[in-house]
Amino acid sequence: SDAQASADGGCTTDWIVTTTGFDGCNNSPALQPGNDTRANILLMLLDTRKIAPSTGKLVINKDDYDAAPFSPFQPWFETIRYYLPQTPPRVYDRGTRCQTDESGRAAFVGAVNAARGLSAGERSALVSARTAMKADCNGDSGSGMAVGQLTSALTSAEGKAFGAYLQGALAFYDGRQGEAQSLFAAAAKGRDAWLKDASHYMIARAALNEAQEGLYDKYGYRDRDVALDNAKLKTAENAFNAYIKTNPRGAYAASARGLLRRVYWLGGDFPK
Numbered sequence: 001s002d003a004q005a006s007a008d009g010g011c012t013t014d015w016i017v018t019t020t021g022f023d024g025c026n027n028s029p030a031l032q033p034g035n036d037t038r039a040n041i042l043l044m045l046l047d048t049r050k051i052a053p054s055t056g057k058l059v060i061n062k063d064d065y066d067a068a069p070f071s072p073f074q075p076w077f078e079t080i081r082y083y084l085p086q087t088p089p090r091v092y093d094r095g096t097r098c099q100t101d102e103s104g105r106a107a108f109v110g111a112v113n114a115a116r117g118l119s120a121g122e123r124s125a126l127v128s129a130r131t132a133m134k135a136d137c138n139g140d141s142g143s144g145m146a147v148g149q150l151t152s153a154l155t156s157a158e159g160k161a162f163g164a165y166l167q168g169a170l171a172f173y174d175g176r177q178g179e180a181q182s183l184f185a186a187a188a189k190g191r192d193a194w195l196k197d198a199s200h201y202m203i204a205r206a207a208l209n210e211a212q213e214g215l216y217d218k219y220g221y222r223d224r225d226v227a228l229d230n231a232k233l234k235t236a237e238n239a240f241n242a243y244i245k246t247n248p249r250g251a252y253a254a255s256a257r258g259l260l261r262r263v264y265w266l267g268g269d270f271p272k
Contacts (some may be wrong), residue, residue, distance in 0.1 A: 092133025101135035120153035135173035177210035201252035204239035
């Protein structure tokens with residue numbers, strides 16, 4: 001701790017029969033304020049249903065014929081496995097541009113299915129290509145072939161605009177930010193409202209990513225040996241402001257305003 005270095009800490013939660021005060025880890029089989037609130041809820045449920053903790057069975061669902069016996073001497077991990085909602089494991093990795101892949105896929109597919117002016121073949125090709133595209137922020141995602149095969153299937157102007165957006169998304173996730181901006185600009189010429197809104201927003205996102213390239217080391221700290229490209233940062237600022245001016249109530253307006261704060265922070269413009 002003196003060196004402020006990383007360390008793993010914590011405890012293995014379990015039931016303890018006696019306690020003399022608050023315990024930041026364990027629980028008592030008796031209802032008391034030092035317990036985890038989930039343990040107290042479980043004890044109150046048992047009491048409400050007149051179930052003896054040492055021998056009873058707590059049925060959460062009427063169709064649950066395999067209810068587990070509850071005992072204060074049962075390991076805590078067994079208790080939570082039966083009675084408490086399971087949550088995904090905690091992820092400690094920092095966010096990357098690829099964290100929007102899933103939500104972006106859903107938004108794109110929804111827009112394609114709702115868009116007018118697309119043939120059934122174009123709609124199917126666009127949805128299939130986006131579904132097959134897997135973002136990988138460590139390098140080439142390997143999805144280029146699936147997206148590249150779209151070309152022959154897209155014949156209408158609107159279909160080609162959606163195709164340009166998809167190719168832009170692939171370039172964005174693969175780290176080719178300059179190319180992504182050009183492709184999103186082409187997609188923004190489409191007539192679909194979502195396509196226009198998302199494309200203008202993504203031009204700014206790609207510009208900000210390009211301005212940040214090389215500024216951080218693998219641990220996420222600013223590499224002071226790499227100079228900030230102020231011209232690229234200004235391009236990103238102008239793109240976000242243009243989006244907000246054009247789409248003040250657009251789907252991504254709140255995100256654009258938030259990312260402007262990052263632009264100002266990167267540029268050292270703290271008053272803004």
